[in-house]
Amino acid sequence: MAQRFSVAYWLAAADEREAYARALDICVEQTVEIPRDIVPVGYVEDEILGRLEALLPGSDERGGFLADISYSEDDVGGDFLQLLNIVFGNSSIKTGTRVEAIQLSDGLRALCPGPRFGAAGLRARTGISSGPLIMSAIKPVGLSTGELANLAHKFALGGMHLIKDDHGLVDQPTSPYAERLAACVAAVEEANDKTGYRCAYVPNITGSASQIFERAFMAREAGAGAVMLAPSLVGFDVSRSLAADPDFGLPVVSHPTFAGANIITPTTGFSHRFFFGTLQRLMGVDAVVFPNFGGRFGFSREECLSILQGCTEDLGGPKPIFPAPGGGMTFERIPDMQRAYGDHVIYLIGGALLREREMVAACQALRAGIAGAATASGSGTPAY
Amino acid sequence: MAQRFSVAYWLAAADEREAYARALDICVEQTVEIPRDIVPVGYVEDEILGRLEALLPGSDERGGFLADISYSEDDVGGDFLQLLNIVFGNSSIKTGTRVEAIQLSDGLRALCPGPRFGAAGLRARTGISSGPLIMSAIKPVGLSTGELANLAHKFALGGMHLIKDDHGLVDQPTSPYAERLAACVAAVEEANDKTGYRCAYVPNITGSASQIFERAFMAREAGAGAVMLAPSLVGFDVSRSLAADPDFGLPVVSHPTFAGANIITPTTGFSHRFFFGTLQRLMGVDAVVFPNFGGRFGFSREECLSILQGCTEDLGGPKPIFPAPGGGMTFERIPDMQRAYGDHVIYLIGGALLREREMVAACQALRAGIAGAATASGSGTPAY
Structure with missing residues (x-):
């Protein structure tokens, strides 16, 4: 299995149930982008599909929830634009969804060695x-x-x-x-x-x-x-x-x-x-x-x-x-x-x-x- | 003088006076980006500075105002990214400001001949x-x-x-x-x-x-x-x-x-x-x-x-x-x-x-x- 990196999203949601559903939608939207019930079992479901790692109530005046979602390096394919596409591509077009932070993996650090100076x-x-x-x-x-x-x-x-x-x-x-x-x-x-x-x-x-x-x-x-x-x-x-x-x-x-x-x-x-x-x-x-x-x-x-x-x-x-x-x-x-x-x-x-x-x-x-x-x-x- | 093209902006504003001030700010922000009182007289002020052509109350549920601002083709310099920079660059980072439409000029049509098919x-x-x-x-x-x-x-x-x-x-x-x-x-x-x-x-x-x-x-x-x-x-x-x-x-x-x-x-x-x-x-x-x-x-x-x-x-x-x-x-x-x-x-x-x-x-x-x-x-x- 490849290493995983994770993205923290702030989500608008009235309650935890709604936040949970929205977070699971992001897991699908950002990776396989097909209905959850037809995601191929095995590699695609186990590795490529986004994975909700944690869901906590928001701690600032926005309320809402913070969802921690992990993704496989396999999904990035060594392509920085695809990394951004996974982080926020289609979900960027949804209201009440914001990228707060990213937790890097070793593979991402290799893809993005960062500034030269x-x-x-x-x-x-x-x-x-x-x-x-x-x-x-x-x-x-x-x-x-x-x-x-x-x-x-x-x-x-x-x-x-x-x-x-x-x-x-x-x-x-x-x-x-x-x-x-x-x-x-x-x-x-x-x-x-x-x-x-x-x-x-x-x-x-x-x-x-x-x-x-x-x-x-x-x-x-x-x-x-x-x-x-x-x-x-x-x-x-x-x-x-x-x-x-x-x-x-x-x-x-x-x-x-x-x-x-x-x-x-x-x-x-x-x-x-x-x-x-x-x-x-x-x-x-x-x-x-x-x-x-x-x-x-x-x-x-x-x-x-x-x-x-x-x-x-x-x-x-x-x-x-x-x-x-x-x-x-x-x-x-x-x-x-x-x-x-x-x-x-x-x-x-x-x-x-x-x-x-x-x-x-x-x-x-x-x-x-x-x-x-x-x-x-x-x-x-x-x-x- | 070069031809001018114009952009219609929707602006949030409590009244016409505020809308007018905001529109004039856009004229400066999108072109010379220096305080209005030090814009060089002559070519820069007459040609490069954005020009407020019309200001009308908004006609939908957003209220606000519609400002029509014209820009010189000289400012574009044959660079499509610079065209987008003029249309909305820094002003894209301001709240209550939205690009509604553009009125093309012949020079822009030459720069952007459009889809091949x-x-x-x-x-x-x-x-x-x-x-x-x-x-x-x-x-x-x-x-x-x-x-x-x-x-x-x-x-x-x-x-x-x-x-x-x-x-x-x-x-x-x-x-x-x-x-x-x-x-x-x-x-x-x-x-x-x-x-x-x-x-x-x-x-x-x-x-x-x-x-x-x-x-x-x-x-x-x-x-x-x-x-x-x-x-x-x-x-x-x-x-x-x-x-x-x-x-x-x-x-x-x-x-x-x-x-x-x-x-x-x-x-x-x-x-x-x-x-x-x-x-x-x-x-x-x-x-x-x-x-x-x-x-x-x-x-x-x-x-x-x-x-x-x-x-x-x-x-x-x-x-x-x-x-x-x-x-x-x-x-x-x-x-x-x-x-x-x-x-x-x-x-x-x-x-x-x-x-x-x-x-x-x-x-x-x-x-x-x-x-x-x-x-x-x-x-x-x-x-x-």
């Missing part, structure tokens, strides 16, 4: 051994390559650790991908030569499905420090494939665009901890962008802290990664974020820096302020 | 010029290639028009992809030789991101009649790329697995008409699988009829496609479905056939029953 690797590459990192973004779409590269240059001079493309920058005529890539790498390198820092430019990887890998490798060839992509658009295996490819060898930053309602309703979709934590690590992502609490999106402080947990908790293999909260960040919010995230964080600060007239000085002040806050809070070198 | 092309390939088509599925995961091919053979003998893989069939050791592909193509061809029909085998295309196209072309080389894929897992550009590739030349069936909460809540995500209709056609899909009303998922009859509308309404270019409702279909439901969908439908019937002892005879009865219902309802040759 992780938080520690990103620290090593940027030369920042303690305290939060800072990432800014060049934007908006519509600026010329020269204007965008100039922004990147100033951000790098100001001591930002990572400078990413806005996720809307693709291959527009105003700034074609190859041109922007070359210009921004050069602009950041030039700044690094002056500062002695190791700032990384992080281009946005998109395009037609057959271009994605080509663009990612172009970034590597050109000297980018990492790449960014949006799994909900490009597909959920791209980052895993890139991270697993020894010839690629760049960190991957993931962006939440198009992730949609799956991550904003408490009774459907995915828990924040799973979607922005566990799943990202299984996908080989090194840093995950998500909407910060108190910004212009609706994530709560508690939800963001659960993401920090998902990014750092022991998974028995996949490395811890960086949460990169962003979206409406301002200088004033740094102390509160410091209390929430400690040192295990990449601050993503975009618009707030762009409005500064003296951008380099503003970046330097931001960098000093964050380093000071980290020292003041007494948080030492991270554990990873 | 469409409903009429699928009819031509299967030789069924009128009435509903029938698709069944070989399953469950865990059966051997021989068992699955035997099922495909019987379905084809019984006159099913399309026979798809279960979407959980990937490359499991019990039935590796290449082996299953060869065996099922042969099994269906052998049956076609006996019946004179043109039944098509439709393998499930998945794998690592770099394998997807290889698997799709393997299907073509082996003689499959179409391919199936799940856009929410493999990414949203794969089917568009395949449909646009003249060397590929097979119809594409899309499967809704992992589409999640985006398609089940009335106040977030996408309207059924957009997600299962318009979007599929922009992606080059020829037939779209979705959960039928009255089955084990929660779609209403009205929602399913809106999908039929989305699959067939005039988009000024992309061909009409087939809705393929499935999920808990039974023989008894055929008359009701016939009243709902008319002839413009592929009935997806899986489990109900698998429980029949005399499967070939059951398929033949089903085919005859559906043809009879089509004749009885007086519905003639479809308009496409």
Whole structure:
């Protein structure tokens, strides 16, 4: 018999009887997808069919129940998309059903070795051994390559650790991908030569499905420090494939665009901890962008802290990664974020820096302020 | 100035003032993603920034408002994923925001020429010029290639028009992809030789991101009649790329697995008409699988009829496609479905056939029953 992994689902149900029936439905829906009474006896029933391992009442304000359902590695067939299909495929379309967490098996750890770099690797590459990192973004779409590269240059001079493309920058005529890539790498390198820092430019990887890998490798060839992509658009295996490819060898930053309602309703979709934590690590992502609490999106402080947990908790293999909260960040919010995230964080600060007239000085002040806050809070070198 | 396309959003808002503010936020969020007061004047503000074209009170039980927002083709940069990013990227993570419809521009029609075959092309390939088509599925995961091919053979003998893989069939050791592909193509061809029909085998295309196209072309080389894929897992550009590739030349069936909460809540995500209709056609899909009303998922009859509308309404270019409702279909439901969908439908019937002892005879009865219902309802040759 193959090893089994298990998924914890939250289920809406009026009572245990209903919850039990719903949980058994998931065992069928996620695996054999035929009526229970015609599941072939033997291997299919014993091995492939999902198995309800535990059912407990929910412990938060949602009520409901938590069902622990195990699946066989045989059902995965070495296919990461099929793993996601088993975890939540058809059941994702049912109301009152949410993926809370996954318990990995050795086979899944082999299929998903996780990020190549992780938080520690990103620290090593940027030369920042303690305290939060800072990432800014060049934007908006519509600026010329020269204007965008100039922004990147100033951000790098100001001591930002990572400078990413806005996720809307693709291959527009105003700034074609190859041109922007070359210009921004050069602009950041030039700044690094002056500062002695190791700032990384992080281009946005998109395009037609057959271009994605080509663009990612172009970034590597050109000297980018990492790449960014949006799994909900490009597909959920791209980052895993890139991270697993020894010839690629760049960190991957993931962006939440198009992730949609799956991550904003408490009774459907995915828990924040799973979607922005566990799943990202299984996908080989090194840093995950998500909407910060108190910004212009609706994530709560508690939800963001659960993401920090998902990014750092022991998974028995996949490395811890960086949460990169962003979206409406301002200088004033740094102390509160410091209390929430400690040192295990990449601050993503975009618009707030762009409005500064003296951008380099503003970046330097931001960098000093964050380093000071980290020292003041007494948080030492991270554990990873 | 480039042409503009527009997206209709439903917005939750207490009054027009709030709706107006929310709509203007979307104009910024989906394009420049920087505070409104620092948007560069000139090209960026005039061209790239989203533009609120109309704001009207909602007309259904949700209340709220409908905002019509236009975007420049310049922002798309010839990138389909960027189009989706503009349509709903970050705003997909906001509550009370839903994409209802899109108004295409000529540039988008050039980027998305749509399905290669469409409903009429699928009819031509299967030789069924009128009435509903029938698709069944070989399953469950865990059966051997021989068992699955035997099922495909019987379905084809019984006159099913399309026979798809279960979407959980990937490359499991019990039935590796290449082996299953060869065996099922042969099994269906052998049956076609006996019946004179043109039944098509439709393998499930998945794998690592770099394998997807290889698997799709393997299907073509082996003689499959179409391919199936799940856009929410493999990414949203794969089917568009395949449909646009003249060397590929097979119809594409899309499967809704992992589409999640985006398609089940009335106040977030996408309207059924957009997600299962318009979007599929922009992606080059020829037939779209979705959960039928009255089955084990929660779609209403009205929602399913809106999908039929989305699959067939005039988009000024992309061909009409087939809705393929499935999920808990039974023989008894055929008359009701016939009243709902008319002839413009592929009935997806899986489990109900698998429980029949005399499967070939059951398929033949089903085919005859559906043809009879089509004749009885007086519905003639479809308009496409």
